[in-house]
Amino acid sequence: MKFLPQVAFLIALGVTAYLIYRRVSRISANIKLGRSLDRTDNPSARWKTMLRIAFGQQKMFDKPLVGILHFLVYAGFVLINIEVLEIIIDGITGTHRIFAGLLGGFYTILISFFEFLAVGVLLACVIFLIRRHLLKVPRFSNPEMKGWPALDATVILVVEITLMAAILLMNAADTVLQAKGAAHYPQTGAFLFSQMFTPMLEGLSMNALVVIERVGWWFHILGIFAFAVYVTYSKHLHIALAFPNTYFSNLQPKGYMDNMESVTNEVQLALGLKEDDGNMPEIDRFGAKDINDLTWKNLMDAYSCTECGRCTSNCPANITGKKLSPRKVMMDTRDRMEEIGEYIAKGGELDKALTEGHGLYSDERISKEELMACTTCNACTDACPINIDPLSIILQMRRYIALEEADTPQSWNSMFTNIENNMAPWQFSPTDRFNWAENLND
Amino acid sequence: MDIKPVLNVKKMSEMTYKVPLMADLAAEGKTPEVLFWVGCAGSFDDRYKKVTIAMVKILNKVGIDFAVLGTEESCTGDPAKRAGREDLFQMQAIGNIELLNAYNIKKIVTACPHCFNILKNEYKELGGDYDVIHHSTFLQQLIDAGKVKMTEGGEFKGKKITYHDSCYLGRANDIYEAPRKVLEQLDADLVEMKRCRTKGLCCGAGGAQMFKDAEKGKKEINVERIEDALETGANVVAAACPFCMTMMTDGVKSKEREHDVKVFDLAEIVADAEGLS
Structure with missing residues (x-):
């Protein structure tokens, strides 16, 4: 019986680790469905980008107040994990507050600091809930946010508030137990915030206090385990993926649009600059119709997106009431990836999976109307706090529409014809191109 | 292809402009x-x-x-x-x-x-x-090198000017300051729109939108943008892109403000202040 809590803890830890491992394997396999793309060049610039954008959260401070609140939650999350480490060691070995003996007086300062962070996280999350549900920030209520995405956001915030409250309750009961001289509770002295709750607990019996302390402890750690698993299914995955996603950022100028080598081969053949030596690479598809035509980075972007909607709220098309929403592009990509990943996990082939459900390019997911509305202005890529690139997906899908389906709008087709025939997008004679100079000395 | 000869016509200001081919x-x-x-x-x-x-x-x-x-x-x-x-x-x-x-x-x-x-x-x-x-x-660069001084006065002197960032200069290639430095050289009042630099709103013409109608929506992008410009109270909207020029000019027309708000390119403003117009 003595080891029962330790056994229970180890089982919980093992189950959590297994579930996360299984889910991470699935996410990794799904991302690998994407095309290859080399993003390993210039490691020093990549590290700097990651440190600045993910670690330092530079772009979050475009909105200073939200930036501070978000930084508080982030710092709280990272630093309070030191306490989680203690909890895990205690849970496995059956000790209690093992770091207290090692750190002495500094332990009290450390836990007090964690409590300060916990209160900060708690308040920030309450403010975030108010912003979402009472202040009605417009970008949180776009059509793509109905249902699960909105619920996901609320669940994350409520869980974080509850976990932080459990820490404070656990610490308060602990210090009261210490004062009453309970066995196995090392003396740490009162902590910064939880001491405010101790008067409420002082009248309780020793047994009741132990129950409160243990319930707080178990609730906190099991909550963290459950949340860790939940995060891998949620938009909240950005807490992990923000780091690799910014490391593998596009380092080219934002205006650069990649060169299609497959097209270069075709064009050089057509112009007689190259002869078909029979070794021309087979081309599966020009542009992107579904997720496997996109690059792995596009797919990692989709898993990294936390649906904050800054892209959409800065998109000129969306601002003026068009259907395009860069955030929805990312959400659709992720949903489609999950659908295909699920099919493959059940033993299906990728080729068959692509014919199931609604394809990425379809009226049910990313429609032609949305793709045609983009001005390629890069407001979305600039706004994203973790350098997600919705424009890359939009442009690859436009290539599919233009090159595979030849389904571009009529006015664009005229523009193409003009370029081919008149060397200008308008219908002017190329021989008139220099006529402007006639008025130079008027 | 027939190539026109270099134009070389006398001008009243004694300067003859040449366009070498x-x-x-x-x-x-x-x-x-x-x-x-x-x-x-x-x-x-x-x-x-x-x-x-x-x-x-x-x-x-x-x-x-x-x-x-x-x-x-x-x-x-x-x-x-x-x-x-x-x-x-x-x-x-x-x-x-x-x-x-x-x-x-x-x-x-x-x-x-x-x-x-x-x-x-x-x-x-x-x-x-x-x-x-x-x-x-x-x-x-010409201003920095002292080759362009913009001291000839001209019609922009003392005017309130706002600069509209082109997406393909700004976000696409990180050029935000050069156009502003050119305008600052004028003895004019340069005012910023609420959405400027990295947050500048597109005129609506990029990404080949210039060559097709906009998708269904509640507003044209250039109208949304010209409202930013008019809000500054500027009489001159400075552009640095032919598509922005068209879109902003159409925006001014849609607001029926052609009489008191004009759209000019940086080069026109510089030429004017150099006494070249």
């Missing part, structure tokens, strides 16, 4: 210091031709050794590429690169941010590696 210089065995890439809008759009002329006047005045391609110039392929027609873009690019390389061009200046972006960023992989600068940077 690349083909002529090459025939004489010369390579100019810089190629002025005029672009399709600069060649054909009636409004933007004035910007081309302003640029040529400035180039003449500062005595830069330049040339244009004239009828040999061809669309860079930008609208085709952004609309998805990579094949058409590459056909255009390969043709242009062959021409530019044959003329041994090293440095290109252009007033069009779309030409600028594609020549600078996307021709390289196809064999066209040039030092490409946008006219905003070019003008700023």
